[in-house]
Amino acid sequence: MNERPDAARIRFEQVNVTYPNGYRGLKDVSLTIEPGEMVAVVGLSGAGKSTLVRTINGLVPITDGEITVGEHRLRGLRGSRLRELRSEVGMIFQSFNLARRTTVLNNVLMGRLHHTATWRTLVGAWRADDVELAMQALERVEIVQKAYAPAAELSGGQQQRVAIARTLAQQPRIVLADEPVASLDPPTSHVVMRDLQRINQELGITVVVNLHFLDLARRYGTRLIGLRAGEVVYDGPGAGADESVFESIYGRSLTAEDVLDSRPVELA
Amino acid sequence: MSATALRPGMPAAAASARPRRPRQVLRTLVSVLVVLVIAASFWGVDLSWSSIAQAPASLLHIAHLMFGPPNWSQLPEALGATMLSVAMAWFGTVLGIVISFPLSLLATRGLLPGVVRWPVRAIFAVLRAVPEVVIAVLMLSVTGLTAFTGALAIAIGSIGTLGKWGFETFEAVDRGAIEAATAAGGSRVQVMRWGVWPAAQPEVLAFWLYRFEVSVRASAILGLIGAGGIGKMLVDNTQFRVWDTVGTLLIVVVVVTMIIDQLSGMVRQRIITGRWQLPLAARRGRRGSRGAGGLGGPADAAGPGAGGPGSGTGVEPNAGSDAGAAGILSETSAD
């Protein structure tokens, strides 16, 4: 694992997130993610996985405590400084979040938005080196031949790879993934997770993934964080998660719904 | 971070696998054509540039005369005139509904043979194509300038649209109820009454109400050409340049129209969703019963229906007609 020279460390210090309706998303969460790690976050729905991941780029504001991402402190971060942080943090979503009616290339170029002057955006005149970056990102996820296709024409797996290309175009220090494979079938899920793993290993980008499926989490991450009711109940290597750990995370024994494949999948 | 950081080890051959930007000949041609047409219009229209330059200043001046302050002493008369216009609109709409309803039944596919349907639909089309004001002008020159005549003009003008929306709604009804009624042995009339009507009823009521909103605007306009009501008061005061009264009248027109639109919107919401909703409450994510493709949007009773009410010619273009009736419900009217 090679670290990028300016890799970002993520540090949570006694972080609390309380939603406006009173629901407590995170309770006193403290942890540190070192640059270059690939962390998988697991837990039941509503346990706080999504909240945890979304606090890192400020999509969910924190109520108490502090999060430090690189040199940015998230508490109260707003305006252009928040946008600067976000430009360094790429994110892929469960529902892919592509602009469906425009081309794949335009979607990937959205990763360069922060670095593009407003007038260029308004007129639609991207800079040539930005377009080059976008093309390279598409090549890396092996979908460049669809560059000019409308995003809506792509399958789910292809759309998610375009989303990954979009984050790559940002040249991010961190990539967040909020349930990236929940809408995909098992073989495609493995393809996407492998792409994330390659980004982490080849480019040294810190990756934090939020997953439903335990086997994927153990297979593709170097570290596993288990959340339950907003609190961290497990933080360690994936291999170290045994039956008792499952129970503490899920409150029950492991069932078939918690794993993606009943048999291991052979990848090309 | 240089651009090459993204692809260590990527073979150079891969770069040549990139697709070429697709050529969009048709799109470019059409764009050029459109630009030409617009340019030709700008160039061809005879406007003196001095009047364009003067216009903003004149408008500001007039606005100042109208609203600073408006002549409130005329308010009672203005309200009275408004009542006349609203009465004109209401009566005209009701009359239009009464006439168009049976006609739209005649025009529904599956009820009567084509030989009856097509002439009726043709009548609708012609009546829709003629701007309401023109109908009014014709009638006024025949039967004289009265509010009654204005109401008749509104009625005739609305037959076309109401008729068209009527049969479109009947035809668009879910076939299930129709099949059940027919299978149970109902005659065509019974099928209409029990299979089609209950399903179509909310939409039909909704566009009747919507048409009233359109008619209110039409009644103001008909007044402008002499049929009485607030429009007449407006044109009289405008011609004699009594601007402070015009200001009052404008305010009255805007307020009354907005109130009627709000009320109508609330009632339509109630008809469709079965619940009363207060206007101006932020309502996100609500969709009309049939969002028309990219046009479907949340019903927002804080504003009147889109196309028709804004048009002085009582216009409802038949383009987007399928979105028409549905549009009424979601108020994203293609009209």
Added chain:
Amino acid sequence: MTRPAPVASTGPGAGQGGGRDAVRAASPLRPVRPRTRWKSLVAVLVIAGITAWAAVTIQVDPADLVRNGGNAVNTLIQLVQPDYTFFPQTLDALGQTVQMAVIGTAIGVALSLPLSFLASRATNPDATSYRVVRFVMNVIRAVPDLLYASIFVTAIGVGALSGIVALVLFNLGIMVKLISEALDGVDRGGQEAALAAGGTWLKADRAAMLPEISPAFLSQTIYVLELNIRASTVLGLVGAGGLGMLIDKVRTFYEYHYLSLVIFEILALVIALDLLSSYVRGRIVR
């Protein structure tokens, strides 16, 4: 033979002659028919009442119609016999009508784009500007186009300029409403991603939301062009240019053959544009 039937009125006992009695015997299980009839009755009464008031207010006089009926039929007959020799004289006005509509649409549509984005909660995070723009648009939309035209004619002068300004205001209200509603209803995924990547709202809206509504935008532009053509044919009635001015000139002289020609031209224009518009809009909405 008769046994207590289930609540449904077609129960197992229905086949036998005792079916009905069996159903009645089960009446304690039947729900009571909800009493909503009275609501419809009230509604009908209210409507009838308002209609009666309206009839009185406008002084409905069927006798009047009968009296003038013959007159009307006469006029109608004359109306369907246009005098085509007048056609060259109407060309100027016809051209002006089309020009006003095109220019009005172009300017109105261009202005409406940024305003629509301001008027939609999905693209405008600032509550104040959102409410202000929406309110102003509602007010603008509440005034009929001919009313605008009549005021502008007196303020700016007779001719096409008044017509154009009236049309711009007229279709601004409509476009902004339609497009902002389209923005409200469209999928915002791309926008979320653009904001998460560090874009400002303006950039995110332009890059992600605009493409989503562009079919709707094009479609509505054509619709508005149609509306404008129809409107501009009659704006001249108050002096704002176009065919309407011919009508105004002629109606006082009862030159029905001339009038009917003008009306035919209006019809032709409107129907032609309607067909064209249906075709194009059908092609656009993919």
